Amino acid sequence: MEDLMAKRCIWMNCGTALGLLLAAALIGGLAANPSWGKELRQELVEQSMVEQVLRKGVLRVGMSTFVPWAMHDKQGNLIGFEIDVARRLAKDMGVKVEFVPTKWSGIIPALLTGKFDIIIGGMGILPERNKKVNFTIPYDSSGMSIVAHQQVAAGFASLEDLNKEEVTVVARLGTTAAEAARKHLPKARVLLFDDESQAIQELLNGKAHAFISSRPTPAHLAARHPGKLFLPFPEPFTREPIGFALRKGDVDSLNFLNNWILLAEADGWLKERRDYWFGGTSWEDLLK
Amino acid sequence: MRFSPGKLTRFDFVLAALLAAGMIYGALRITTGLDYPWNWQAIPQFFFRRDSTGGWGPNLLMQGFINTIRLSVWGALLGSLFGFAMGLARTSRSPFLRLLGFLYVGMIRNIPSLVLIFIFYFFIGDQLMPVLRLSEIAAYGPVPVRKLLEFLFAPAHLLTPFLSGVMALALLEGAYITEIVRAAIQSIARGQWEAASSLGLSRNQQLWYVVLPQALPRILPPLAGQFISTIKDSAIVSVVSIQELTFQGLEVMAATHLSLEIWTTITLLYFLLTFGCSLAVRQMELRTGKGWA
Numbered sequence: 114m115e116d117l118m119a120k121r122c123i124w125m126n127c128g129t130a131l132g133l134l135l136a137a138a139l140i141g142g143l144a145a146n147p148s149w150g151k152e153l154r155q156e157l158v159e160q161s162m163v164e165q166v167l168r169k170g171v172l173r174v175g176m177s178t179f180v181p182w183a184m185h186d187k188q189g190n191l192i193g194f195e196i197d198v199a200r201r202l203a204k205d206m207g208v209k210v211e212f213v214p215t216k217w218s219g220i221i222p223a224l225l226t227g228k229f230d231i232i233i234g235g236m237g238i239l240p241e242r243n244k245k246v247n248f249t250i251p252y253d254s255s256g257m258s259i260v261a262h263q264q265v266a267a268g269f270a271s272l273e274d275l276n277k278e279e280v281t282v283v284a285r286l287g288t289t290a291a292e293a294a295r296k297h298l299p300k301a302r303v304l305l306f307d308d309e310s311q312a313i314q315e316l317l318n319g320k321a322h323a324f325i326s327s328r329p330t331p332a333h334l335a336a337r338h339p340g341k342l343f344l345p346f347p348e349p350f351t352r353e354p355i356g357f358a359l360r361k362g363d364v365d366s367l368n369f370l371n372n373w374i375l376l377a378e379a380d381g382w383l384k385e386r387r388d389y390w391f392g393g394t395s396w397e398d399l400l401k
Numbered sequence: 402m403r404f405s406p407g408k409l410t411r412f413d414f415v416l417a418a419l420l421a422a423g424m425i426y427g428a429l430r431i432t433t434g435l436d437y438p439w440n441w442q443a444i445p446q447f448f449f450r451r452d453s454t455g456g457w458g459p460n461l462l463m464q465g466f467i468n469t470i471r472l473s474v475w476g477a478l479l480g481s482l483f484g485f486a487m488g489l490a491r492t493s494r495s496p497f498l499r500l501l502g503f504l505y506v507g508m509i510r511n512i513p514s515l516v517l518i519f520i521f522y523f524f525i526g527d528q529l530m531p532v533l534r535l536s537e538i539a540a541y542g543p544v545p546v547r548k549l550l551e552f553l554f555a556p557a558h559l560l561t562p563f564l565s566g567v568m569a570l571a572l573l574e575g576a577y578i579t580e581i582v583r584a585a586i587q588s589i590a591r592g593q594w595e596a597a598s599s600l601g602l603s604r605n606q607q608l609w610y611v612v613l614p615q616a617l618p619r620i621l622p623p624l625a626g627q628f629i630s631t632i633k634d635s636a637i638v639s640v641v642s643i644q645e646l647t648f649q650g651l652e653v654m655a656a657t658h659l660s661l662e663i664w665t666t667i668t669l670l671y672f673l674l675t676f677g678c679s680l681a682v683r684q685m686e687l688r689t690g691k692g693w694a
Contacts, residue, residue, distance in 0.1 A: 184656040189460040211558040215642040310654040401443045401657040
């Protein structure tokens, strides 16, 4: 009996000692933070995204599937306008590129919590977004246009036709299309879906009058389903600049990327890529 | 105890006829009322693709399927670990351990799975993962280690989200497994504890040598059901962009607009996994002698 009690005593004391040692080690580890005592400018340079990417040798890019900005082809590789831009950026930096496909509605939180370094995914510059992330100068500009169901939205030819209470409009959650729908069609009922394919299926099933999205998607959809969908008016009704999104407080990276964009625009490469991806549909055979 | 097959009565025929009529009506409505251009030929290419070297490699849907298997296996394993530990805590003599178990189950069971996954992924995962340093080993370690980590979990740049997903899944399943273990232990008659104690065994020895061996066959059937639940719950982690089957399916749908074909394919694949699991469970039940023949 005493034997058992003695054993128990030893175990309990050992356990307590170990626990206290562990706590001391943790506190010591936290206290020995090496970043205390450096100059602020040095800190900023070391913490900048560009510096860290160069050190690691890989640029992690967050994007979401938007045809034709970024999508998977038949082989499972990523292709698209944004993919080309990201690949060229990584090549110019001399690093590898890694794409992190992310749901669009959670892409800004994912950037802020460090899941990737930069968003190159056709993100429109909006003040609401700018409060959370920094944007570079625009490297592309987009506009909203609408594709409508021929039977359900027969005869619609302007925004006013759509701005009525009995009209249902679909858009993708978290995009500027959703914003545009709320702003320009305040009376209509707006249904938001996480993915474009879900929103489009809703339209094709005749449960919605129209689908709002950035050009050239509505035009492509109307061409793909000629008997069912049509374009009420062909011109985009908004204009929005598209920029890269970065975490806040990173002036070095902003400067680097802004200059990169100026250069890519100046040598005509950006325009050539835009014409290929948005001007035609020659890339469609790669998809299925 | 064997159930005899029994005779087919008139009621059975009526029921069968009603069911058949319902299914035929459903099939007709789907094929004629849906107005959808079915294109099944485009689906197989998303399972396997030709490599640059000429061999065959997995394409998006197959990669997603394999990731789902990885998520389910690791989630179930880790969840069982948590579940057993917490189940023992809930039935222990220490009030602190009992409180710990109670809080764990109460918190996890009362938060919707989706909300839990978001909270874990965006807030907790980032604080825990750098401590493990696995992402650095996966990116810069020796090549055999890297290949092993990639096979077991995920490629280096997707390792941290994958592990966050596994942890979240394990926490979720662990709460339910805790209750299974607790119920099994508490279902052992009090007399067993008393008899063991009267033989001079300590409390831990009573648990290990007398109670747990009897509780284990009672844990296994609901535990297996929980594994099947894990496979289905792994679809939820697609909302934090972990590249499992549902997420890859949505990506392919976004590019090709083959919505219904891909949803059907995904359903069949999940059914394959869960039904396979159920069959394995059935074999195990028969072997431990607890199942009905």
